[in-house]
Amino acid sequence: xxxxxxxxxxxxxxxxxxxxxxxxxxxxxxxxxxxxxxxxxxxxxxxxxxxxxxxxxxxxxxxxxxxxxxxxxxxxxxxxxxxxxxxxxxxxxxxxxxxxxxxxxxxxxxxxxxxxxxxxxxxxxxxxxxxxxxxxxxxxxxxxxxxxxxxxxxxxxxxxxxxxxxxxxxxxxxxxxxxxxxxxxxxxxxxxxxxxxxxxxxxxxxxxxxxxxxxxxxxxxxxxxxxxxxxxxxxxxxxxxxxxxxxxxxxxxxxxxxxxxxxxxxxxxxxxxxxxxxxxxxxxxxxxxxxxxxxxxxxxxxxxxxxxxxxxxxxxxxxxxxxxxxxxxxxxxxxxxxxxxxxxxxxxxxxxxxxxxxxxxxxxxxxxxxxxxxxxxxxxxxxxxxxx
Numbered sequence: 001x002x003x004x005x006x007x008x009x010x011x012x013x014x015x016x017x018x019x020x021x022x023x024x025x026x027x028x029x030x031x032x033x034x035x036x037x038x039x040x041x042x043x044x045x046x047x048x049x050x051x052x053x054x055x056x057x058x059x060x061x062x063x064x065x066x067x068x069x070x071x072x073x074x075x076x077x078x079x080x081x082x083x084x085x086x087x088x089x090x091x092x093x094x095x096x097x098x099x100x101x102x103x104x105x106x107x108x109x110x111x112x113x114x115x116x117x118x119x120x121x122x123x124x125x126x127x128x129x130x131x132x133x134x135x136x137x138x139x140x141x142x143x144x145x146x147x148x149x150x151x152x153x154x155x156x157x158x159x160x161x162x163x164x165x166x167x168x169x170x171x172x173x174x175x176x177x178x179x180x181x182x183x184x185x186x187x188x189x190x191x192x193x194x195x196x197x198x199x200x201x202x203x204x205x206x207x208x209x210x211x212x213x214x215x216x217x218x219x220x221x222x223x224x225x226x227x228x229x230x231x232x233x234x235x236x237x238x239x240x241x242x243x244x245x246x247x248x249x250x251x252x253x254x255x256x257x258x259x260x261x262x263x264x265x266x267x268x269x270x271x272x273x274x275x276x277x278x279x280x281x282x283x284x285x286x287x288x289x290x291x292x293x294x295x296x297x298x299x300x301x302x303x304x305x306x307x308x309x310x311x312x313x314x315x316x317x318x319x320x321x322x323x324x325x326x327x328x329x330x331x332x333x334x335x336x337x338x339x340x341x342x343x344x345x346x347x348x349x350x351x352x353x354x355x356x357x358x359x360x361x362x363x364x365x366x367x368x369x370x371x372x373x374x375x376x377x378x379x380x381x382x383x384x385x386x387x388x
Contacts, residue, residue: 027081083118245276
């Protein structure tokens, strides 16, 4: 229970369906947080106690107070699990990826490592059979009768992308109660139940960067990241200077600090040379990509060994696009031997887009769906093959 309307309604729906529900809040380490204030019983008297105000992001101290209040209203036990040390791994990953010239996705890693990793371990400790969250995705029987991960019914809110890294053998231990609902219906259900979070705004920022200053966070983690370098064009001509290549993302158009009289975009970052390369929109187009740490959520005989039509999603806020995918037995020669591997999965996939796609960024996840909205698998983009 993160303190938002989605996880609150998920808990309420499970109670309505007859489940024995325990509310759990993950303590990750928010600014101004006091563990003594978080760990308290979920009685109305305890919930009435004011908590220290922290930031307004996911899993903040205010979210802990909201989650505790909802648990009290539902009459369920409420526990806080201290994942602060484990969450440090995600912050370290975030800083490392930016300084290495890649674009990270900490929300996917959080789901892999914590919500469907450490939290499952905790569930076993308290004899819980299932772990439920408020994600907009569905788990239902696939063609082979085994649990399959499907896109959420509300495609505008679909969050299946951020769940692609869940181990296949844990799909049967997952409950996603709101996956077949639309957001307005979730809020209305919360309002009817009198849950105080029924109109709470959705969190937009990364929880450990509540001020959205990604560059400042990276520099606090890696002080040497703020090293000035050259902004160059595709031919290597120097156009200007930058204050650190980690301050840029592939596809960025605004705030580059160079004016050429026509639109320009960041098309590459080279941490070794400490350069940022800019070009025109067509320089961003990729015809295919290679992804590592591939995770397949289908049986071995359903893994696409040869080119197979699919839908591929390479950004969390983008729609899946028509493509073809195939699993690779080994990493292609073009992939550096020191390519990052955070999960330990030495598996690869290749995606070929039906039409060239813009700003396919190394470090981001690419997720594969079949034509029935079933999530087949996904991986982490190691290289985008640009046109020309």
